[in-house]
Amino acid sequence: MVVEEEQDEDRAQCRTSAVVVTRPATIDSSPVQESPFSNYLNTLSPIKSAKAANVGQTFHGINSSPIVFASPTISSQRNNIHLKRIRMFESPNDVRKDDPTDSCQRSKELVDLCGNASDDVNKEISDSKDMLRVQSCSSSSIVDAFLADPFEADCTKFTHSSGRQVNCSKSTLDFDHEGDSTKGSEREGTDLQHVSPRRSSPDADELFSSDGPAVGAEEYHGIGPSFSVRCDVPVGDLPIDDGGDQSGIDPVLDIKGGSHVGPSPSHVLPPRDPFQDSEVNENPGEDASGSLRLLDDTQHREVLYQQRFLLRRCLRFDDMFLDDSSNSLGPMSNDVNSLGSLAVEDLGNLDLSEETSTFIKPSVSTVISVITGPEGKRSAITTSKPSGIGLHLNSIVGARSFDSRETICMKHESDNHGGRDSIPVGAGTGILLDKNATFPHDVVDPHNFTNAQEHYGTPHDKRMIPLGFSETEFAQTTAKRRRKASNASDTDGCKRCSCKKSRCLKLYCDCFAAGLFCTEPCACQGCLNRFEEQDTVLAARELIESRNPLAFAPKIVLSNKELDRTIGEDGIMSTPSSSRHKKGCNCKRSMCQKKYCECYQANVGCSDNCRCEGCKNVFGTKEASLEGTGNVKLAMGGTYSRDHLMPPTPSFQFSDSRKGLQRSRLAIECPSPNSSVKLGAAGWSREMQSEVSKESSTLETIADFIDSDFSEKADEFAPKHDSLGGSSNLAPLSSPTTMKSSSESSKTEPTPFTICYGGGHPPSRFLWRGGSLETPGIVSGGEKSHLDDNPGGKVYGNLEDDAPGVPKDVPSPTKPVIVGSPNRKRVSSPHKQVQECRINPSTALRSGGKFILKAVPSFPPLTPLLEPRSNTSEPHGPP
């Protein structure tokens, strides 16, 4: 059934493009609500069925969790499927470009895949435990996060499987690579078949094996399954008419709540209604809108697709924003929207299962985007979301950084591939939309295509890709290509890993570390960090988290103090300065002037956490930090080393550090239009949350956002939190369980900083996929905002890290999550977020700035949820 529907959808997409997304939800209090979305889904029939099926699968959620979230998550599989679909469809435009027919074919393929998936899904669904998490891709997600937690739809994956994955624990890396490229296919097969667990498991087992412990499968299960859907909503998005705001609210979002049920739709897409709305907002007139509305079933389908796209977009949210800003595309908004929409879609897909969907809602907002026709250009906007997103953070970050670059990358990729590079997120890795592009791209595509395309160049093509295998394969190949091409340039944002021995299941792998699945651009060998291997990934993550709960937490955080200072004073400036590497570097020979230094690489100054020798970090020396926070400012001011020191390398893309500064400033000052905020990754966020709560108290997660503009400008300066970018690829977060354990361990985290994302392209390393909670991160803690400073717009999460206990804000999390549509704003939580938002919501976001999320309590939504979420959330990640 599903398949059929999908097909239809595909077709529809082909036909039309636009979509709207929506999202979010919110949720405050009741995360659970079902969302309209779900209802919506139901209506859609096909989907529904699928969803239902899906729902079952996974997760259980964690347990603990709450029920609220409880909703089942969508299984990753579903997501995958969806993704696939999405990819296929990605953008009508793409399709068109490529060939409609092709697209259709692809869609079919997808469908097939889906079918397989669906089966799995169904199984999962039966379980219904899973929760979906929604990862918002982006920041927006914050809300999502909350909501999402449950869903993590994210693009990527679902995690549903986690349970098994857990089991897998053993495997390990060893695999050797089994052929890289092949892997995909092989694995996929399995994957598809069994959703859960890992077929790949073997490998995974090996990897994990050591860990053995790793995970209790059981625990994971809970986790795994859940999905999270993230909807990232870029803050930036917001704007749009629609709704932003409204969207914020999004009833739609609710989807999840019910998990299933209806709610999801909201996120996902609201079906028609949302669309319409959205459409209307932006351009109603335009194709997209029209299409949406018009279409009945098909429309719905389309919508779904779109949603899917959105999801992807979500991932890319940042990008989108960036695009706008950078490109100044007006469309950006669209893109953004699109992202949102995608997210939604995904969610929707997830939702399909409906079950879970409810959760999602909470978050919020979603964005809606509308897309117009294929080329469309327009899009609408959406609102966005929230954030929450955890992943997003990381991803977001990435996205941001990418932004400009991304676009570039995209182009490149596309060029390279000729078209499809991107893999559909859905497909393999989940999220990855594009292989090519960095994450962002992926996301974008769909709707934005046009824009994106324009921006990116070939967007369509890439997007189209689809699916599964081919995707993977594609990806691999393409990735290689890209890599080669882009590799070089991180700048592209496209960067990806090129792991040879770790199978991308260890933190050595930037993708994995960032909670992303490897995509085409990756040149890794024997990669198990694929969507198909979600289980394995999760298991791996869990293991790692068991050892170090904060392992996946953003490395760059803002110190609250600093934040305040900065914010208070300048607002903008500070950010960067305030951002610091959580663990600090240990440089001996690079003097913190090269990217060997994580601090420098993240565009942040060294802090007392650093054990570097001869520190000459342009962004601020260790000494300076010790002296006073003022340093940062100094830096801004030029004082500091930067100017003197020099431009360090490359971290800034800009030649000179100064430039960087300038840019950053610019960024700050001028927020780009789009700033989008990103969210943290939902999945992680949860974890984060838990961690945070446990460990530090507050980590806020972060959110990020990005602006393209910023990114460009700011990027350099902006701290890069983690972004790999790809939102699309987000891996499932680990399950809560892990979190728990982790929490224990968490002790380590020392300083509490908030997380920030810088603009730049952050190495994936910095990205954080945090859980949804983080997204909350978005939360800024109440503190100040902070935001903008970073030119890059990054979001910072504050981590209050350390706060031990509970996240300060946590309580609100839910709210925060809500962020809602707001696109830009994300406010999820009222408090902090608001603050931030207030600052300039739009600007901030747009500016790319950063968002800081402070405190976040991570848990967004339901308190109770918290744990649960955490559980759920974790998984998302990638594996």
Place this chain on the structure above:
DNA sequence: GAGTTTGAAACT
């Protein structure tokens, strides 16, 4: 593109 350097992650 190959080879070296580097410092984090993983391991003991």
Place this chain on the structure above:
DNA sequence: CAGTTTCAAACTC
């Protein structure tokens, strides 16, 4: 927790 090894990116040539 420290020391060592492994790893992949950053950098150099």
